Amino acid sequence: MMLDAILDTVAGICLIAGALLCLAAGIALIRFPDVLSRMHAAAKPQVLGLLLVLLGCALRLRTGVDITTLVLVGLFQLATAPVAAHMVGRTAYPHDDIRRDLLITDELSDHIDRIRADRAGEPQETSPVHTS
Amino acid sequence: MTSQPKAPLTRRDRWRNRAIAVTGLVTVWVLLWGTFSWANVLSGLVVAAVLLVVFPLPPVTFAGRIRPVPLLRFVVRFLYDLVVASAQVAWLAVRSKHPQSAIIAVPLRVNTDLNLTLNAEALSLVPGSLILEADRSTGTLYVHVIGIRSLDEVERFRSGVLELEERIVAAVGSAEELSLVRRSVPTGPSGSVDLEGAPT
Structure with missing residues (x-):
């Protein structure tokens, strides 16, 4: 079957590319200097990496039931990854773990107190952890 | 709320x-x-x-309508950004030097919860940019960007986000929001944009 061979090849390429992106993410996680740049590594290359792996699986499996599940995995990953990254970034921000010498500019430092004070005023939202 | x-x-x-x-x-x-x-x-x-x-939903207003062609344009451009930025971050990871970064304030023009959320999601999904804070009172996103080397690149990133906002509003925004975005095309001096987002 010609078509099967082509689909399998494309699936293989997708799987390998996705795995390589995840490897890059792992390397970045070890090598990047501070928590914020590590978050880029931890949260991001997987987005494309995972999508490629899912695409590879879908091309290999080729059954409706499996593909719908894979679509859902992708959708929920896309919807939740930014939330997780944002929560970590928000807790990490005003701390000493951040390498200020590597920051070109910091346009948040002047506003952070006002934003967090605003948010504390809104009872519906949980305020972030304050450590002083 | x-x-x-x-x-x-x-x-x-x-x-x-x-x-x-x-x-x-x-x-x-x-x-x-x-x-x-x-x-x-x-x-x-x-x-x-x-x-x-x-679990009743919070009152998020979806004021606009979905326009298929701009939506497709947004999706294609998003996938392109995703691939390019993934490669860039992967390259940063294997390079020997520590990458520099910046925390950039981007005041969005359409200050609705939905627009703020969609922009934050799209920015967060693309490697290299991470939302640190979102200020709902001024509609400003504070973005941590990796691989930034100069103040020039800071401005370039800021106008890039405003273009992203325009694509999103063109895809799902209402007519008023779209004209608001189109009216203030990010070609002017970015200093004025800065002042808008600044508190008093």
């Missing part, structure tokens, strides 16, 4: 929001089962109705 001086949602708006939520929930339900059958759709409707009664 009081930071926006806005008229409360009308009855019609609320029913429309519920209809959109039910459609989304039923779609997820059918996808989870994996096969399309009327039994799945009906049971999905029941589950969606129960969910909406037990």
Whole structure:
């Protein structure tokens, strides 16, 4: 079957590319200097990496039931990854773990107190952890 | 949820929001089962109705309509950004030097919860940019960007985000929001944009 061979090849390429992106993410996680740049590594290359792996699986499996599940995995990953990254970034921000010498500019430092004070005023939202 | 001086949602708006939520929930339900059958759709409707009664959604206004062509343009450009930025971050990871970064404030022009959320999601999904804070009172996103080397690149990133906002508003925004975005095309000096976002 010609078509099967082509689909399998494309699936293989997708799987390998996705795995390589995840490897890059792992390397970045070890090598990047501070928590914020590590978050880029931890949260991001997987987005494309995972999508490629899912695409590879879908091309290999080729059954409706499996593909719908894979679509859902992708959708929920896309919807939740930014939330997780944002929560970590928000807790990490005003701390000493951040390498200020590597920051070109910091346009948040002047506003952070006002934003967090605003948010504390809104009872519906949980305020972030304050450590002083 | 009081930071926006806005008229409360009308009855019609609320029913429309519920209809959109039910459609989304039923779609997820059918996808989870994996096969399309009327039994799945009906049971999905029941589950969606129960969910909406037990966990009512916050009042997010979807003021616009979905425009297919701009939406497609947004999706294609998003995938392109995703691939390019993934490669860039992967390259940064294997390079020997520590990458420099910047925390950049981007005041969005359309200050609605939905627009803020969609922009933050799209930015967060693309490697190299990470949302640290979102200020709802001014509609400003504070973005941590990796691989920035100069103040020039800071400005370039800022106008890049404003272009992203324009693509998003063109895809799902209302007509007023679109004209608001189109009117203030990010070609002027970025200093004035900065002042808008600054507090008093």
